[in-house]
Amino acid sequence: MRTVIITGAAGGIGRALLEQFAETGARLIGVDLPNSGVAAAVAACGEGHIALECDQSDEEQVTAMFARIDEVCERVDVLVNNAARAPTMAATVDTDLAGFQATIRTNLSGPFVLAREAVKRMQPGGVIVNTASLAGVVSNPCRNAYAASKAALISLTKSLACEWASRGLRVCAIAPGYVLTPMVAALEAEGKADLSAVRRRVPLGRLGRPDEMASAVVFLASDAARYITGSVLAVDGGWGSFNQPGHAHPPVDGQPGAETATPVLSESKRVTVITGAARGIGAAIARRFSAAGDQVVLIDRDSPEPIALELDNHALALQADISSESDVTQAFERIRDRFGRIDVMINNAAIADEFKPALEQSAADLERVLDINLTGTFLCARAAIPLMDSSGGVLINLGSINTFLPFAPRHAYGASKAGVDIFTRCLAAELGPKGIRSATLAPGYIRTPGVAALEQAGRIDSNAIRKRIPMGDFGRPEDVADAAWFLASPSASYVNGGILYVDGGWTSFGNAGNASDPEVADA
Incomplete structure (x- = not known):
């Protein structure tokens, strides 16, 4: 049984994460702020799970929380860094330093400390999945601290993936677009978000559902994604792929049903x-x-x-x-x-x-x-x-x-x-x-007949390539097939226009020198 820590577990995406990881048979540790309702959210998933209250912007609280986890768990298998401080939607000149720093502490420093402590308790095969944001990829006005923190989290995902690949650990992220969560609903209620305009800007014509974000995280944390590390998967309905004046989708009357419920799928063979x-x-x-x-x-x-x-x-x-x-x-x-x-x-x-x-x-x-x-x-x-x-x-x-x-x-x-x-x-x-x-x-480099032919012809140096891959080895054709199956499945129903790297961390490595020592990995 895997032990899975989920932060921000009382929120919209957090509750979906709890539900889907529970369906895999994992033992859950749901974490959220005091008075957030995290205990009720975890209890809804059945017996044997744990709810903890913690402010992740406080390093001492995080380390104290892991001391409590040590009392009940021998190890940690998956950490989902999902908690975040919402954007303030304030102009730069109206953003005070304390507010800016609070966002960075919660959205970046907190996930870093959580990852650091979780890795100390992980064995090979452990996974960290960070919830970044499309705001960390495509800039928006009046979201300076939030966008900067999410771009920084994307960078952190890649650098940690490279450092910890030698431990047999993977680090990935998703970058959600607009998702119909209580946080987004609150922005609309406050007049800070026009969801009808958002729907016109998304090629799929709707906001994403929390379960669609959770499905992507569950896949990245699974053995089917064993050769994926450092990758950041956009789950945005195609927002990041639209680049012209006007609407990406015709105006939608009311709220699309697919925003609140999973469409019924055909039972016929695809x-x-x-x-x-x-x-x-x-x-x-x-x-x-x-x-x-x-x-x-x-x-x-x-x-x-x-x-x-x-x-x-x-x-x-x-x-x-x-x-x-x-x-x-x-x-x-x-x-x-x-x-x-x-x-x-x-x-x-x-x-x-x-x-x-x-x-x-x-x-x-x-x-x-x-x-x-x-x-x-x-x-x-x-x-x-x-x-x-x-x-x-x-x-x-x-x-x-x-x-x-x-x-x-x-x-x-x-x-x-x-x-x-x-x-x-x-x-x-x-x-x-x-x-x-x-x-x-x-x-990335996959052990295929085509790659073998290049090697035999002296066109590539396999030993040099393995040293350049953080995970220290080529992938298998089956790794790509599993990723293709996910992308084609209902679990990826809000992935549109995104790119998923299955490369052992190749595209995340930017240092001089080698990314791995395959001889040590083979020992």
């Missing part, structure tokens, strides 16, 4: 289409979705028939070159004729570049990669969208760590993956009002 499915990550994704009951369609330039024969759900194998418009058109016509719809489209197909210096590359070298990695993704998305409806269609495009940190001389590959990510965000803004979500899934 139809999931996967490109690049003949091997590696694509094959692992096919196995994961098929094992869960989806009807899968495998597309690859090489025949995906051997993978299809492994699967129990009569997978459809289609051989097609996704850089060919005619091939894509024919493949999706067959899908339409066979199933009549697509529920999940996963654009995974990609090729590596030639590793040639820029002075030796031609336009044809770039276009060879771009035609598959970017244009192919566009062609397949364009063909899939008309076969999706508004009942929860999902587009997942495979990016890369090169989306964020390009390598030299891999110019074409990095450019193609950066293009894939922004294309995904464009889709989030365009298709969100139609009820179709999109997300980018960005793997």
